[in-house]
Amino acid sequence: MGLPKFARLKGVHEELSCNLYVANCGPAVGLTLDCIASAFSAYGTVKGVYPADESGCRVIVSYYDESSAQSALKALDKNPCHDLGGRFLHIRYSVERPPCQVRDPDTVQVSLKASEMNIPGIYLIHDFVSAQEEEQLLAAVDARPWHNLAKRRVQHYGYEFCYDIRNVNTQQKLGDLPSFVECIIEKIPLFRKLHEAADISLDQLTVNEYPAGVGLSPHIDTHSAFEGSIYSLSLSGSCIMEFRASVGDRYMNNSDYSSNYARKAIYLPPRSMLLLSGEGRYAWQHYIPHHKVDMVKDTVIRRGSRRVSFTFRKVRKGPCKCDYPQFCDSQQVKQEIGSY
Incomplete structure (x- = not known):
């Protein structure tokens, strides 16, 4: 059973996206997904927060619009986030990969x-x-x-x-x-x-x-x-x-x-x-x-x-x-x- 597929972009000046790849952030470092969503909602309406991989210390924060993602990146990248205990975050834009059209035979509704x-x-x-x-x-x-x-x-x-x-x-x-x-x-x-x-x-x-x-x-x-x-x-x-x-x-x-x-x-x-x-x-x-x-x-x-x-x-x-x-x-x- 897989995670949503996102690709991390290399730099902040590359393609804008509604999605942010956020490192040093997640359940493995004591932060719940709801807590992360609350902190990032200060910059716009958060569509969802998802684990970026199995590590538990990297997440994808998804907004409804690119301007909210851009504001959050500028404010929080490499800066302490007061609402997340002063943790320093490392943020890049992320784009969602196209979903696979072939149904995974191991999945069940x-x-x-x-x-x-x-x-x-x-x-x-x-x-x-x-x-x-x-x-x-x-x-x-x-x-x-x-x-x-x-x-x-x-x-x-x-x-x-x-x-x-x-x-x-x-x-x-x-x-x-x-x-x-x-x-x-x-x-x-x-x-x-x-x-x-x-x-x-x-x-x-x-x-x-x-x-x-x-x-x-x-x-x-x-x-x-x-x-x-x-x-x-x-x-x-x-x-x-x-x-x-x-x-x-x-x-x-x-x-x-x-x-x-x-x-x-x-x-x-x-x-x-x-x-x-x-x-x-x-x-x-x-x-x-x-x-x-x-x-x-x-x-x-x-x-x-x-x-x-x-x-x-x-x-x-x-x-x-x-x-x-x-x-x-x-x-x-x-x-x-x-x-x-």
Whole structure:
């Protein structure tokens, strides 16, 4: 997934442009894109601010007119910018490269609402917790020990999830869910208007911390491990979650696929809660691409330094009897036994 394509011009006296290439400026040096846009808006209406490359310390500031870009360049190039903490900026004009007409086969349209994906059983509520609650939740888990995996850190509550067998040991309960998640649990009934799954009592929590660029491999949560509904709260950082189903499955639209899979994607902003239930939970794989930069509706969004997810589930005490046997480990085992 690429960035907008811009070419930096060599000198300030060459071709005028509405776009400025700004060095020593960006998330890697502690400046958000919104903060940069605010500072440059003093010289005209800013159309957008975009990462210039993967470094995080160079951006493209785009105006609607060349005169605004020219004023900003003259005022700020090699001069301290008061609104950006006195940082000295290095600025050149930039021109946007013509977009490639060939569609990248690895891209997928990213939805902002779950209804846009048209996958039954998937719902998303924005601002599920407040900014203050987010801060308190992050402080609570950071005060507790983390378990290190290969690329991320985790905490388990209620029951431990065993990654080697992708299941839980129901005979070893760790205890009740921690009190600091009560602000989340009490809001679960908000989903009752969307799905009856909100009535399920949740007893297992996995907290995952994803560093920038780290994703999650495609998988379906083990049917025999958990009841149908899975709730995942995103904190601190955003990401794109993709869903896929094999070509030929009756659970996908054959006109909407890439390679051998139907693919859908949704943007998960901080403080949003995602519900996976029914077909979306049982029949579609979900995963997080390993990207540092995501393209959402033609907007470039750089992932934060960390994303922390709180995933709530209900541990299953018996075999799964869902309507999706081809994906169900409980029913596949039963079929294998019956074939002898």
